[in-house]
Amino acid sequence: MGVIPTQRESVACAPDAPAHHRPGQEAVARTSLPGTPLAPGAAREFVRATLAGWTEPAAPGAESEARAQAVAGSADARRRRDWPVDDAMVVVSELVTNAVVHAGTDVEAVCRLEAAADGSPGTLLIEVSDRHPARAVRDEAAERPHGTREYGRGLRLVSTLCEAWGITYRTGVKTVWARLPLDGRASLEEPAEEAYAGQHTLERGLRISEALAAEPRHRARQDQDWVNRGALSFLAEASDMLAGQLDENLVAALAGQLLVPRIADWCAVWLEDEATDRAGRGGLGVDFGPRLARVWHGSENHIEELRRALEKDPPRLPDSVRSRAVPVPWPGEEPGARGTGGAALAYRLIAGGRPLGTLVIGRAGVVGFPDEVNGLVEDLSRRVALAIGAARQYARQATISRVLQRGLLPGAVAEIPGVSSALVYEPLDKGGPSGDFYDLFPAGDGRWCFAVGDVQGKGPEAAVVIGLARPWLRLLAREGYDVPDVLDRLNQLLLDDATEAADAAARALVATGGPGLAADEGPQTRFLSLLYGELVPFDGGVHCTLASAGHPLPLLLGPTGEVREVARPQTLLGVVEDATYTAETFELYPGDSVLCVTDGVTERRSGHRQFDDDEGLAQALTGCAGLSAELIAERIRRLVHEFGEKPPEDDLALLVLQAE
Numbered sequence: 001m002g003v004i005p006t007q008r009e010s011v012a013c014a015p016d017a018p019a020h021h022r023p024g025q026e027a028v029a030r031t032s033l034p035g036t037p038l039a040p041g042a043a044r045e046f047v048r049a050t051l052a053g054w055t056e057p058a059a060p061g062a063e064s065e066a067r068a069q070a071v072a073g074s075a076d077a078r079r080r081r082d083w084p085v086d087d088a089m090v091v092v093s094e095l096v097t098n099a100v101v102h103a104g105t106d107v108e109a110v111c112r113l114e115a116a117a118d119g120s121p122g123t124l125l126i127e128v129s130d131r132h133p134a135r136a137v138r139d140e141a142a143e144r145p146h147g148t149r150e151y152g153r154g155l156r157l158v159s160t161l162c163e164a165w166g167i168t169y170r171t172g173v174k175t176v177w178a179r180l181p182l183d184g185r186a187s188l189e190e191p192a193e194e195a196y197a198g199q200h201t202l203e204r205g206l207r208i209s210e211a212l213a214a215e216p217r218h219r220a221r222q223d224q225d226w227v228n229r230g231a232l233s234f235l236a237e238a239s240d241m242l243a244g245q246l247d248e249n250l251v252a253a254l255a256g257q258l259l260v261p262r263i264a265d266w267c268a269v270w271l272e273d274e275a276t277d278r279a280g281r282g283g284l285g286v287d288f289g290p291r292l293a294r295v296w297h298g299s300e301n302h303i304e305e306l307r308r309a310l311e312k313d314p315p316r317l318p319d320s321v322r323s324r325a326v327p328v329p330w331p332g333e334e335p336g337a338r339g340t341g342g343a344a345l346a347y348r349l350i351a352g353g354r355p356l357g358t359l360v361i362g363r364a365g366v367v368g369f370p371d372e373v374n375g376l377v378e379d380l381s382r383r384v385a386l387a388i389g390a391a392r393q394y395a396r397q398a399t400i401s402r403v404l405q406r407g408l409l410p411g412a413v414a415e416i417p418g419v420s421s422a423l424v425y426e427p428l429d430k431g432g433p434s435g436d437f438y439d440l441f442p443a444g445d446g447r448w449c450f451a452v453g454d455v456q457g458k459g460p461e462a463a464v465v466i467g468l469a470r471p472w473l474r475l476l477a478r479e480g481y482d483v484p485d486v487l488d489r490l491n492q493l494l495l496d497d498a499t500e501a502a503d504a505a506a507r508a509l510v511a512t513g514g515p516g517l518a519a520d521e522g523p524q525t526r527f528l529s530l531l532y533g534e535l536v537p538f539d540g541g542v543h544c545t546l547a548s549a550g551h552p553l554p555l556l557l558g559p560t561g562e563v564r565e566v567a568r569p570q571t572l573l574g575v576v577e578d579a580t581y582t583a584e585t586f587e588l589y590p591g592d593s594v595l596c597v598t599d600g601v602t603e604r605r606s607g608h609r610q611f612d613d614d615e616g617l618a619q620a621l622t623g624c625a626g627l628s629a630e631l632i633a634e635r636i637r638r639l640v641h642e643f644g645e646k647p648p649e650d651d652l653a654l655l656v657l658q659a660e
Contacts, residue, residue, distance in 0.1 A: 026122075027054055027113040033096060035106045035130075037351050037390035041243045043096040043109050044089045047126070050111045051083045084180045087161045088124060090236045091178045094158050095128035097239070097386065098176065105131040121182040123163070129175040235379060242387035246394045249293055251387045255359065256296030258380070263373055264361035265342070266297040268310050269349075271357040271388070290314060290357060306331065315346045315358050325374050328360060343368050347381040351389030359384060401429075404463045413440040416448045418537040418660055419588075422633035426600075426652040435462040436598045436651040439470055443477040448535045452596045452655050454551065456527035465528055468497060469573075473532065483534055483545050487573065487581040491549075494528060494574035528573040531596050535657070542588040542659050547581055549573050552602045555618055557632070559591030561625035563618045566594065588659035593632060595621055600652035601636070606644040629658040 029050040033039040092109055099107045112125040158165050158178050165178040238258050245251045252269040259267045270290040292314065295307040309331040317326055325345040342364040349357040359381050363369065369377075413421060427434030435457060440450045451473055455462040472493055476486045531554060533546030546554060550572030553565045566586055571579045588594065595617075602612035611617060620639050624632040633656045640652065 026115050028110065029053075030108060030110040033107050033109060035100050036393060037100070037386045038393060039100045039107065040093045040096045040239070040386070041390070043092045043128075044240070044243075046109055047088050047092045047111060048085065051085055051088065054083075054113060084124060084182065087180055088126060089240075091158050091161055091180065092126050092128065093239060093243075094236075095126065095176050095178065097383070099128050099130040100386075123182060124180045125177060126180070127175050127177045129173050131172060131174075235376065235383075238380060239383045242383050243390065245387055246391050248388045248391040248395070251384060251391055252294035252357075253296075255380075255384045256294050259361055259377070260296045261298040263377060265364050266295070266302075266306055266362045268292060268296070268306075268360045269294040269357060269384075270314055270360075272355060293357070310360075315360055317346055317348055317358060319355075321348050325369070325378060327368075330362065342366055345369055345374065345377070347378060349381060349385035349388060351385040354389075356385055356388045356392070404460075404467075409437060410439050410441065413438075414442050414448055416440075416535060416537065416542075416657075419448075419535060419542055420629045420658045420660055422629040422656045422658075424633050424637045424652065424654045426637075426648070428600075428648065428651050434651040434653075436600065436653040437466045437470060438653055438655055439473065440655070441474055441477075443474075443534070445480075446536060447477075449473070449477045449533065450535065450596070450655065450657065451530060451532045452551070452598060452653060453528055453530040453532075454598045454600075454651075454653075465494070465574075468493065469528060469530070477534070483532060483547050483583040484581045486532060487530070487547055487549055488579070490528075490530075491573045491576075491579055491581070495577060527575060529599075530573055531567070540589065543585070544588050544594065544657075545583050545585045547583040549581060550575075552597055552599055552612075552617075555595045555621055556586070556588075557593040557595065557621050557624060559625065561622050563621050588657075590659050593624075593629060593656055593658040595632070595636070595654065595656055597636075597654040598651065600648060600650040601640050601654055603650065604640050604643050604648060604652075611640055611643050629656040632656045632658070 029046075031042075031046045033042050033046075088111075096107060096109060099105075108127075108129045110125075110127040110129075112127070113122065114125055115122045158176075161180070162178040163181050165176070168175045168177065241258075242251060242254060245254060248271060252271065255269055256267040269292075271293040272290045292307065292311055295303055295310060297303045297306050313329065313331070315328045325347055328344050328346045330341050330344050342362055343366050344360060344362040347359045347361075348355060349359055359377075361369075361377060409425075413423060421440060423438060423440075425434075425436070425438060427436065435455045436453070437455070438450075438452050441448070443449045451470070453466070453469065455465040455469075469490060472490055473486065476489055481489065527550075529550040531546065531548050531551040533544060533554075536543040544566075546567055547570065548554065548567040549570050553567050553569065555563050556566045557563050567584050570581055597617070602610065602617055604611040611620075617636075620636060621632070624635055627635065633654060636654055637652070641648065
């Protein structure tokens with residue numbers, strides 16, 4: 001058992017590693033990451049974006065271009081290809097993975113650009129901190145319950161890639177840091193032709209393993225060669241490939257392809273359904289058990305035979321078993337190995353302390369797996385589990401987003417006597433809640449109301465506001481409030497809700513003894529731009545009353561092509577306590593059309609220009625004279641898309657109301 005360093009001790013974990021110091025900090029960037037399986041991927045994106053930003057002349061975080069150039073040595077050396085991008089992303093991924101798997105808390109990642117005192121190119125320092133500084137050293141002989149974290153072997157890779165790394169302990173915080181040189185030399189201590197080189201490493205590693213697998217008579221030597229020459233780079237790139245998958249079945253398939261035939265003759269992955277408890281029972285107590293998600297064999301002709309053999313006797317590991325390998329019976333009908341038998345090992349797949357499934361590998365004609373291979377597969381199994389956990393989390397979030405999206409928008413728009421309507425709604429995130437919303441509904445007493453709104457922000461924050469605003473709009477309208485009163489009350493409702501949310505957050509912080517909120521943290525005021533109106537049909541036309549609260553103004557198109565604004569700008573909802581709203585009233589006669597849009601239309605960009613510059617939307621609407629509501633909506637949508645070369649970068653919604 002090792003001794004945990006005390007407060008403010010620094011442990012150097014590389015030969016001749018310097019103490020954790022900052023000789024000449026030139027630029028710094030930091031980010032907070034949640035303690036979930038998605039954290040390593042977010043950390044890689046953070047490093048990639050940080051180094052790309054430091055490459056630009058006005059580098060965010062750097063004091064000046066001249067100082068950044070002094071660190072890198074010259075303008076040419078500052079080009080992105082000279083940054084240790086690949087090494088840095090692997091290192092931060094391993095450090096964050098280590099923290100998330102073993103600490104389970106939120107982590108902070110920091111990139112520091114340091115200048116050397118002697119004028120050499122300097123170094124890139126990566127730090128990852130978590131909130132569990134004191135833990136027992138892992139005991140391989142002892143089994144752990146599911147709530148206990150384990151240490152992995154990813155720090156071997158960090159040690160190989162960096163010139164120095166270490167651990168610093170402070171009160172309540174453990175920081176693992178790694179220092180990468182900026183002089184462009186190869187980082188891995190292996191033959192030059194096998195040196196680490198970003199995306200090419202996996203291909204080299206696979207070629208090595210396939211070449212070694214071609215000589216089964218020397219398998220023991222092959223295993224050792226594989227571990228010594230290709231395992232670290234293979235593991236790093238395999239981690240990146242697994243982390244990029246957002247479907248758990250694809251993760252299982254990729255795991256089989258990575259392991260067979262390079263490390264094993266066959267591989268199988270069982271996945272436990274999230275609705276199934278550890279005893280294998282579903283919500284009604286029915287025994288479903290884990291499902292065999294993927295079977296892979298070195299000979300594709302034998303895959304189905306192997307599947308049938310494995311389905312007869314799936315592995316059932318004790319709850320105490322974590323990712324440590326456990327011998328399991330050789331499948332009696334395993335094809336291609338009758339009479340020879342072999343060795344099979346099972347690895348429990350666990351992420352966030354929760355069992356997700358089991359990985360089983362087998363080799364024919366052997367009595368066991370070498371420790372080197374076992375350790376490699378054990379480490380890979382942890383990464384497979386993290387990828388499955390991330391895929392499941394993504395699937396849960398996507399499901400929640402779809403449910404929210406369906407619940408926040410009307411199932412159908414109302415039909416209004418004497419009025420035809422057409423709607424275009426294109427959320428930027430097809431699977432998540434948009435910041436734009438619309439509604440068209442009967443309000444009773446011969447009245448119909450419509451709304452087109454845009455919430456500040458997107459995702460869950462926007463969903464909260466829409467979920468608050470749309471039902472209240474309907475309720476207030478059906479209670480008989482006129483257009484200005486509806487906006488007045490909705491404005492006060494948003495302000496009251498934001499105040500209550502802030503008070504609740506403050507009480508929660510006091511109750512937990514947490515620190516105060518920073519200026520950019522905590523509940524924010526919820527702004528809403530809204531175009532809201534009321535329609536009352538009469539013989540020969542429609543009486544229309546509407547108001548715009550911080551929203552793009554509606555346009556009225558006459559039968560002969562004249563276009564004019566039919567509202568005046570007013571304050572956003574949820575901003576000013578004592579705001580008072582007014583409405584505009586006008587008549588719609590047959591052939592008249594009202595166009596209501598969100599800023600995804602007016603602010604559509606093409607270079608430095610916007611679609612509505614120089615009254616661009618009004619000019620586009622003028623060309624729609626004589627068209628039906630559906631054709632007007634489709635023509636405006638098409639013109640907006642054609643305005644810029646890139647796809648739209650914001651949600652888009654537009655509503656056309658036309659008197660018949």
